[in-house]
Amino acid sequence: MSRSLKKGPYVDPRVLKKIEGKKPQGSEVIKTWSRACVISPEMVGFTFGVHNGKTHTPVLATEEMVGHRLGEFSPTKKFTRHGGKMQKELDMKKKQAEIDAAKAAKAAASK
Numbered sequence: 504m505s506r507s508l509k510k511g512p513y514v515d516p517r518v519l520k521k522i523e524g525k526k527p528q529g530s531e532v533i534k535t536w537s538r539a540c541v542i543s544p545e546m547v548g549f550t551f552g553v554h555n556g557k558t559h560t561p562v563l564a565t566e567e568m569v570g571h572r573l574g575e576f577s578p579t580k581k582f583t584r585h586g587g588k589m590q591k592e593l594d595m596k597k598k599q600a601e602i603d604a605a606k607a608a609k610a611a612a613s614k
Contacts, residue, residue, distance in 0.1 A: 538574025
């Protein structure tokens, strides 16, 4: 559910304090653990290091991100991939085809 209109968007005061007096597009990353903080127009152009539980993911705030939360751009779960036995067989066939193609190209180049 969205936040009440009378309360307004939640912008962490510590994040605002960190960007106060700095210029956008600065070289430094502003580290934050406040994933619930809403991106406001003052934050556009800054790079935030949003903590995902393990590391700080760099997030460059742009115009399109205004109104979204910082945590939306720093995923907390790493997707490995779908698969299993069938997927491994398909990957092996694909890799073997690439090796065969490279050998054929090498043989054609040497003649």
